[in-house]
Amino acid sequence: xxxNHAIGEAAIRAGCQCYFGYPITPQNELTEYMATHLxxxxxxxxxxxxxxxxxxxxxxxxxxxxxxxxxxxxxxxMSLKQEGxxxxxxxxxxxxxxDVCRGGPALGSxxxxxxxxxxxxxxxxxxxYRTIVLAPSSVQELADLTHLAFDLADKxxxxxxxxxxxxxxxxxxxxxxKHEAPEVLPVRDNALRGARGRPSRIVRTCNSNxxxxxxxxxxxxxxxxxxxxxxxxxETFLTDDAELVVVAFGIAARIxxxxxxxxxxxxxxxGMLRPVTLWPFPSAKLAELSNKVKNFLVVExxxxxxxxxxxxxxxxxxxxxxxxxxxxxxxxxxEVARVIARLYYQKGLx
Amino acid sequence: xxxxxxxxxxxxxxPFHYCAGCGHSIIHRLMxxxxxxxxxxxxxxxIPPAGCSVFAYxxxxxxxxxxxxxxxxxxATGLKRASPETIVFTYQGDGDLAxxxxxxxxxxxxxxxxxxxxxxxxxxxxxxxxxxxxxxxxEQQTTTTPYGRDMRLEGFPLKMSEMLALLxxxxxxxxxxxxxxxxxxxxxxxxxxxxxxQIDDLGFSMVEILSPCPVNWKMTPLESWQWIDKEMTRxxxxxxxxxxxxxxxxx
Numbered sequence: 001x002x003x004n005h006a007i008g009e010a011a012i013r014a015g016c017q018c019y020f021g022y023p024i025t026p027q028n029e030l031t032e033y034m035a036t037h038l039x040x041x042x043x044x045x046x047x048x049x050x051x052x053x054x055x056x057x058x059x060x061x062x063x064x065x066x067x068x069x070x071x072x073x074x075x076x077x078m079s080l081k082q083e084g085x086x087x088x089x090x091x092x093x094x095x096x097x098x099d100v101c102r103g104g105p106a107l108g109s110x111x112x113x114x115x116x117x118x119x120x121x122x123x124x125x126x127x128x129y130r131t132i133v134l135a136p137s138s139v140q141e142l143a144d145l146t147h148l149a150f151d152l153a154d155k156x157x158x159x160x161x162x163x164x165x166x167x168x169x170x171x172x173x174x175x176x177x178k179h180e181a182p183e184v185l186p187v188r189d190n191a192l193r194g195a196r197g198r199p200s201r202i203v204r205t206c207n208s209n210x211x212x213x214x215x216x217x218x219x220x221x222x223x224x225x226x227x228x229x230x231x232x233x234x235e236t237f238l239t240d241d242a243e244l245v246v247v248a249f250g251i252a253a254r255i256x257x258x259x260x261x262x263x264x265x266x267x268x269x270x271g272m273l274r275p276v277t278l279w280p281f282p283s284a285k286l287a288e289l290s291n292k293v294k295n296f297l298v299v300e301x302x303x304x305x306x307x308x309x310x311x312x313x314x315x316x317x318x319x320x321x322x323x324x325x326x327x328x329x330x331x332x333x334x335e336v337a338r339v340i341a342r343l344y345y346q347k348g349l350x
Numbered sequence: 351x352x353x354x355x356x357x358x359x360x361x362x363x364x365p366f367h368y369c370a371g372c373g374h375s376i377i378h379r380l381m382x383x384x385x386x387x388x389x390x391x392x393x394x395x396x397i398p399p400a401g402c403s404v405f406a407y408x409x410x411x412x413x414x415x416x417x418x419x420x421x422x423x424x425x426a427t428g429l430k431r432a433s434p435e436t437i438v439f440t441y442q443g444d445g446d447l448a449x450x451x452x453x454x455x456x457x458x459x460x461x462x463x464x465x466x467x468x469x470x471x472x473x474x475x476x477x478x479x480x481x482x483x484x485x486x487x488x489e490q491q492t493t494t495t496p497y498g499r500d501m502r503l504e505g506f507p508l509k510m511s512e513m514l515a516l517l518x519x520x521x522x523x524x525x526x527x528x529x530x531x532x533x534x535x536x537x538x539x540x541x542x543x544x545x546x547x548q549i550d551d552l553g554f555s556m557v558e559i560l561s562p563c564p565v566n567w568k569m570t571p572l573e574s575w576q577w578i579d580k581e582m583t584r585x586x587x588x589x590x591x592x593x594x595x596x597x598x599x600x601x
Contacts, residue, residue: 061428061432084421194393194394
């Protein structure tokens with residue numbers, strides 16, 4: 001199945017009831033899929049909004065009403081969505097936001113990029129908040145992590161970002177859906193649909209009492225600590241005997257995996273740590289690996305964004321090198337294999 | 351003794367924080383009277399704006415949720431589409447609706463969203479201290495047009511009701527003013543009709559209400575009422591701007 005379609009089908013099977021989008025390459029097939037397959041479903045709705053800002057505001061409205069709701073975009077559009085994501089986070093409302101990332105800055109390129117790692121993992125909008133960020137690395141994972149995103153959003157009453165990229169969105173792979181679409185999901189307990197049989201409720205952050213807003217921030221902080229403890233997720237590949245560990249996510253990890261297989265045939269002991277959750281970041285696992293491994297190579301389709309998280313996690317316990325291709329350029333596995341081999345010998349690892 | 355005047359159930363007992371002579375408290379009360387009379391209290395969700403009425407949720411005893419500045423119509427759209435049986439209104443000022451939220455408002459109206467917009471036009475950004483609004487009159491002094499609004503520099507007062515009336519999805523639009531007992535009664539009828547348009551599933555409805563802001567206009571409350579009649583209504587004429595509801599008018 002086509003990557004962008006897989007996200008859409010997974011969302012419908014996760015019980016997504018509302019989708020609000022705005023055309024932007026390279027995620028258009030997802031918006032079109034939702035128009036075709038969600039728009040006419042009973043109790044569901046699809047709107048092609050007038051802007052990304054409007055789309056995320058509609059997401060906010062539907063989430064207020066207790067619906068499972070999703071929007072999707074790509075890098076420039078994600079910048080516009082940050083306003084609404086901050087409102088979702090501040091008002092503790094679940095939503096799934098898919099970013100089929102391309103190369104920036106500004107209008108940039110329309111093919112794959114990973115230049116929005118900072119934007120996704122640091123909150124992105126104004127205020128002291130985080131979003132859970134899931135980074136798929138295959139079409140199967142586009143589907144699996146989209147489904148997981150809806151569950152995590154509801155569990156933690158928080159927006160969840162699926163950070164894909166233009167290559168994943170545009171490629172075709174076999175996959176298996178693990179869930180059937182539910183008939184109609186029950187309305188979430190705290191839905192705002194009119195105060196029938198209960199006192200009226202207010203959903204708001206704005207308050208002249210700063211103590212109350214400080215308490216909200218503490219409450220979010222405690223939830224984020226819980227998410228770090230419970231939801232951090234990663235994949236390791238051939239790390240048991242590794243002398244050099246590559247750290248990469250998403251499509252870069254896919255490319256690096258190919259490079260590592262080549263390196264292994266040449267006898268180089270190379271492994272990989274692939275964060276599946278970019279926030280929370282698997283810092284503890286990296287620190288654990290650094291007890292044995294002293295050389296790490298971060299590979300990204302940007303100029304070094306996740307690199308900073310790796311450096312924070314490792315401190316001075318290991319040496320961290322970096323290889324990045326920004327602007328939408330996608331390196332081949334053999335190119336990354338050459339970088340691995342050169343580094344391996346430079347560090348005297350043989 | 352027979353009770354002839356009382357606080358509507360939908361209006362909380364919280365004292366208003368609004369300035370003396372401000373129109374918001376009158377409009378809040380009118381809306382709550384209509385919500386009570388139409389039996390909508392337990393099926394309504396309101397979206398207040400960023401602006402002086404940001405704390406409207408402390409006064410309306412219905413479900414309320416904040417929205418980002420200007421996004422009221424889009425938030426209301428999402429809410430209404432996810433829960434079509436809920437009665438959804440936005441309460442927006444001229445900065446919110448006619449500047450930062452122009453796109454959201456126009457497209458919600460054009461889609462014929464079944465929402466009711468209460469648009470309070472006082473010709474200034476009041477909460478931030480009286481800056482120029484899109485609706486500020488020519489020659490009107492504000493903190494950002496200290497020499498008066500100059501058409502060649504700041505353009506002209508924006509007439510949202512007339513603009514929205516061009517859209518097929520907009521069904522009922524009326525402009526009223528709350529600067530006289532007659533105007534207040536008319537405003538209540540218009541609000542009722544706007545909610546009825548939504549209940550009847552006909553399309554987008556909006557009431558634009560000219561509302562005094564004596565503090566930022568640097569007038570007494572009485573002068574501000576007179577200024578609406580003498581100046582504002584010349585640019586923003588009162589009356590039904592559009593009604594394709596096909597039923598009885600607000601009278």
